[in-house]
Amino acid sequence: MVNGKRAVNRCDHLGVAPYSDTPGGLYRAYLTPAYIAAQRTVAQWMVEVGMTTRTDAAGNLIGRYPGTTDGPPLIIGSHLDSVRDAGRYDGPLGIMLGIECVASLHAAGERMSFPIEVYAFGDEEGSRFPLAMLTSRAVAGVLDVDETEPVDAMGIGLNAALARYGAEAGAPVADDLSGFAAARHPGAIAYLEAHIEQGPLLEAEGLALGTVTAIAAQKRFQISLAGRAGHAGTTSMALRRDALATAAAMILAVEEIARAAGGQNVATVGVLHAAPGAANVIPGSARFTLDVRAATDLECAKLAETIVTRFDVIAAERQIASTVELLHELPASPCHPALMEALDQAIAAEGVPVRRLMSGAGHDAMILSSLCPTAMLFIRCRGGVSHNPAESVTTDDAGLAGNVMLRFIKRLEDMQGA
Structure with a gap:
């Protein structure tokens, strides 16, 4: 025993x-x-x-x-x-x-x-x-x-x-x-x-x-966003290029897309950083991780592609430069x-x-x-x-x-x- x-x-x-x-x-x-x-x-x-x-x-x-x-x-x-x-x-x-x-x-x-x-x-x-x-x-x-x-x-x-x-x-x-x-x-x-x-x-x-x-198959990414820092009190909302707000929109998109995929498809943002990190400064840069998992390699790749494509749309709409780096991929x-x-x-x-x-x-x-x-x-x-x-x-x-x-x-x- x-x-x-x-x-x-x-x-x-x-x-x-x-x-x-x-x-x-x-x-x-x-x-x-x-x-x-x-x-x-x-x-x-x-x-x-x-x-x-x-x-x-x-x-x-x-x-x-x-x-x-x-x-x-x-x-x-x-x-x-x-x-x-x-x-x-x-x-x-x-x-x-x-x-x-x-x-x-x-x-x-x-x-x-x-x-x-x-x-x-x-x-x-x-x-x-x-x-x-x-x-x-x-x-x-x-x-x-x-x-x-x-x-x-x-x-x-x-x-x-x-x-x-x-x-x-x-x-x-x-x-x-x-x-x-x-x-x-x-x-x-x-x-x-x-x-x-x-x-x-x-x-x-x-x-x-x-x-x-x-x-399950797994892909992990780091997403880096470059906007423009500015004074929180003097920069109008229409002129802002807020990297953190862009990250927030992307993170909500991750949840929406993964839920719609259903089954054993899951996607998670576990780490988020923004800079310069002051209460009265619009964040000029942000980065976050994306973890995508699914039962098969094909499903994982499809889910990741759908999410990254949405990121491109969100970044373009908000005039934010976006870089997506694949950290690791496990079949x-x-x-x-x-x-x-x-x-x-x-x-x-x-x-x-x-x-x-x-x-x-x-x-x-x-x-x-x-x-x-x-x-x-x-x-x-x-x-x-x-x-x-x-x-x-x-x-x-x-x-x-x-x-x-x-x-x-x-x-x-x-x-x-x-």
């Missing part, structure tokens, strides 16, 4: 100082002191259950449980970083359940024919640097190492952050993005990720678990049919109804699909809340998820011998 209570308790343990970069809530950013502290503690938990640990060139923590042969491993993983003012289970719960699966095998003296590697990915959220899933992309070998060096909100570049992290953590990490190539994995038989659902469907249907069928990622079936069978064996559902949120699994077949297990979360301190899971659901993962591992062993 997998210890779901310990998995949840360990997520709670990592939810406070010194594992957070902010005193009043949870924010664990990639390569920060809180990130280092969390890695050290998780590495200790890995060692306690018979794993050896290492840190790769991208700053990912990996625990390895040997198999009876030294072939390609099963990778179990999720991410250790968080958004600002985060909940405690988005990411870490999948890591803790991976450790608990290994703990069960180790306690029973069992080894699979294949090794098991538990990955604690460093940068899934993109909450520090504006390039999400940097570290899983490095592992999968799909990171564009020629991209411009990203810089965080404090003006610290990735290269400087890596150097500081390497010195403080004692880890031989890369000097820059090009060095991330050393983190590329040679290959795995499969990747399994357990994650809170981040949606209300399972709870609404009274189900603890669900098998993920695919991860829809279907899970492997045979692995979905193995998860279904493992869920049914625990006496739980089988439910398949799509993930609207992005996960490291969509990146690892470039490396090997992938599977994802969703765990019910109260109210469907995530990226929020109100995130909540039960220890019973976590234990059930861990037992399903353990059954999946053993089914994978049978599949390898078939």
Whole structure:
């Protein structure tokens, strides 16, 4: 049996100082002191259950449980970083359940024919640097190492952050993005990720678990607007070229278009900045992000195109210069049919109804699909809340998820011998 209570308790343990970069809530950013502290503690938990640990060139923590042969491993993983003012289970719960699966095998003296590697990915959220899933992309070998060096909100570049992290953590990490190539994995038989659902469907249907069928396609943009700053009291409304008002019109258009598209089409503006930022000055510039997601690549591209076309119309009407920059693009990622079936069978064996559902949120699994077949297990979360301190899971659901993962591992062993 997998210890779901310990998995949840360990997520709670990592939810406070010194594992957070902010005193009043949870924010664990990639390569920060809180990130280092969390890695050290998780590495200790890995060692306690018979794993050896290492840190790769991208700053990912990996625990390895040997198999009876030294072939390609099963990778179990999720991410250790968080958004600002985060909940405690988005990411870490999948890591803790991976450790608990290994703990069960180790306690029973069992080894699979294949090794098991538990990955604690460093940068899934993109909450520090504006390039999400940097570290899983490095592992999968799909990171564009020629991209411009990203810089965080404090003006610290990735290269400087890596150097500081390497010195403080004692880890031989890369000097820059090009060095991330050393983190590329040679290959795995499969990747399994357990994650809170981040949606209300399972709870609404009274189900603890669900098998993920695919991860939605995603496009993320930054829109920059250039108007003309002016005195708020002396510039008539007819003569204004207000960048912030233009951004507001565009943001409302995003909501209107995405609602009209219906289905699983969604679009979000999550960040907005305006300058010069004075109460008595008309904003002369503004920029905001646009996140577009849909079930298929085609639907995602169509929704994004419709929104950007409307932006062009709004900018022209208001005499505002508009620039749209694609920050990243992730294709829809279907899970492997045979692995979905193995998860279904493992869920049914625990006496739980089988439910398949799509993930609207992005996960490291969509990146690892470039490396090997992938599977994802969703765990019910109260109210469907995530990226929020109100995130909540039960220890019973976590234990059930861990037992399903353990059954999946053993089914994978049978599949390898078939």
